[in-house]
Amino acid sequence: MSELLQRWVRDHAERRPDAPAVRLGERGMTYAELERASNRLAHLLLAAGCSPGDRVGLLIPKSPAAVVAMLGVLKAGAIYVPLDPGSPVIRLARIFEQCDDRWLLAGGDTGVLVDLLSAELPPARARELRVGWLSGATPPAVTPLTFDAADLEHAPEARISPRTTPGDPAHILFTSGSTGVPKGVVITHANVWHFVRWAVTYFGIGPSDRNSGHSPLHFDLSTFDIYGTFAAGAELVMIPPELSLLPHRLARLIRDAGLTQWFSVPSVLNYMAKFDAVRDGDFPALKRLLWCGEVFPTPSLMHWMRRVPHARFTNLYGPTEATIASSFYTVPECPASEEDVIPIGRACGGEELLVLDEHRRPVSAGEQGDLYIAGVGLSPGYWRDRDKTNAAFTLRPRTSNPEDRIYRTGDLAVMGEDGLVRFCGRADNQVKARGYRIELGEIETALHALGVLRECAVVAAPGAAFDAVICCAFVPVTGEHPTPAGMREALARVLPAYMLPARWLELEALPATSNGKIDRRALKERFTHEEVVVR
Amino acid sequence: MTGHRSLEERLAQTLVDALHVDVPSRETDLIRTGRLDSVGLVDLLLRLERQYGVRVDMEDLEIDQFRSLGSITAFVAARIEPAPTNST
Secondary structure, X not given: OOOOOOHHHHHHHHHOOOOEEEEEOOEEEEHHHHHHHHHHHHHHHHHOOOOOOOEEEEEOOOOHHHHHHHHHHHHOOOEEEEOOOOOOHHHHHHHHHHOOOOEEEEOOOOHHHHHXXXXXXXXXXXXXXXXXXXXXXXXXXXXOOOEOHHHHHHOOOOOOOOOOOOOOEEEEEEEOOOOOOOEEEEEEHHHHHHHHHHHHHHHOOOXXXXXXXXXXXXXXXXXXXXXXXXXXXXXXXEOOHHHHHOHHHHHHHHHHHOOOEEEEOHHHHHHHHHOOOOOOOOOOOOOEEEEOOOOOOHHHHHHHHHHOOOOEEEXXXXXXXXXXXXXXXXXXXXXXXXXXXXXXXXXXXXXXXXXXXOOOOEOOOOOEEEEEEEEOOOOOEEOOOHHHHHHHEEEOOOOOOOOOEEEEEEEEEEEOOOOOEEEEEEOOOEEEEOOEEEEHHHHHHHHHOOOOEEEEEEEEEOOOOOOOEEEEEXXXXXXXXXXXXXXXHHHOOOOOHHHOOOEEEEOOOOOEOOOOOEOHHHHHHHHHHHHHHHO | OHHHHHHHHHHHHHHHHHHOOOOOOOOOOOOOOOOOOHHHHHXXXXXXXXXXXXXXXXXXXXXXXXXXXXXXXXXXXXXXXXXXXXXX
């Protein structure tokens, strides 16, 4: 049995209308307020001609208004596409065009960005654009608005009967693509519903919980922050993005807000541990700490488990294509050694992990193979990209059921005798840096397009406070003298900030392996070494 | 004033060296524009300690102190000994 994602808010708005649902700093909304505001938005969208299945871009900073936008779009039967207001406008326009979007919901401080985006679209597309302004004063923008925040105040509040089914897409999330074009992962209501139902039960999330909202809204961890909270009738406490720069301020927020659940990528937890931001017995209200997206370095995990012994620590694993997480491992006690490898564990309810060889046959316990995922979390595929979908999502070997699909994660793994799966690295050039999934090839493509480099290679190397820092080694074209700062500025026009290399090294030639390929391992070691020597 | 001006120029150069970013103006919001992130902040703090002798305790930091070249200059100027050669 699965339902539509907006259902949870409606249920809690009926039963506990005044319970807090979401807040950012002092600005908060109750379940009843959230329900009414999202109804009003859905009415405005429908009145303006939004149809089931339409894509609606969201260009709104993390805020309760962004959550209203998501729910309003779902109630109108449409699909939301969260856009990162920090991304370069060229990238946003490419995603917008790829989705064949006509609708854009904006608010906060994104007024200028709306104009830039509209100017970046082909004229015919820009003319079709319908913009709704949701929060804050209407900006002196050039792009005409279809409705604004005042219209939203006065729209009808009546409930709207469902216009979609659970198998329909709820949102599309864009991730880095190796050839330089971001890929849109389609996620259905049922995909999210199944994971959230399982997680709320497994973790025992309830109405008294105050859950962190740390991840950016275009990132799939935030799907769990939002719907995991609403399914339980709990409160979502959004974390201002800038706070992630300062570990002690983050710690203070966890303490002052009395958060009971923290969920993020491990790099921020690692950052807090390295700068000693967590006190002994800190965060007395914290019941559980969950992480996903990359490996949590065991020494930092041990630090956390010693300082916050009353919390439960759970590693979640899973790519966006399988919705939030597919496996889990609750660490039973503080690891004895810094060398201990924390498993990615067992499949969550309704999911399945398979470790297969190159002929897609199961490998024996203890042997390394390619990690595949099957089950209720699998996305229908990439938005309007049959080739990429067919390459990554295939039928289970020897199945006769056309619905029995498996997804190749690109991760290497071992299934132990204990039934626990352990992650062993990547089969390709994808890396995780501060939790962001980055195809190094996408950065190299953008660098080559600058036209000033004869050769370049981008690698991820460990840094002082972070496990993976993006590093670039380059060889200029003869006669060109590009500076790292100049190249970074140029790259910032096409790539999001988290993909910009932080370390640069100019060389006369890139190191090569014996068969003539770029020796990435040697480069990585060189950057690791420089980190120690120079800094 | 001369001392403050030259400090700002030196810090602008440090930002280029440490963060590999151009700083369009002393008011440019380095954080909102994505120029300064947590990797960059850690690098910058290390440089401030090594090159300027300014030891910064992460615990006492506020975001606004690092928002722009102007605010970084004010932050550093308040923490270093006045340079005797440049002050008039």
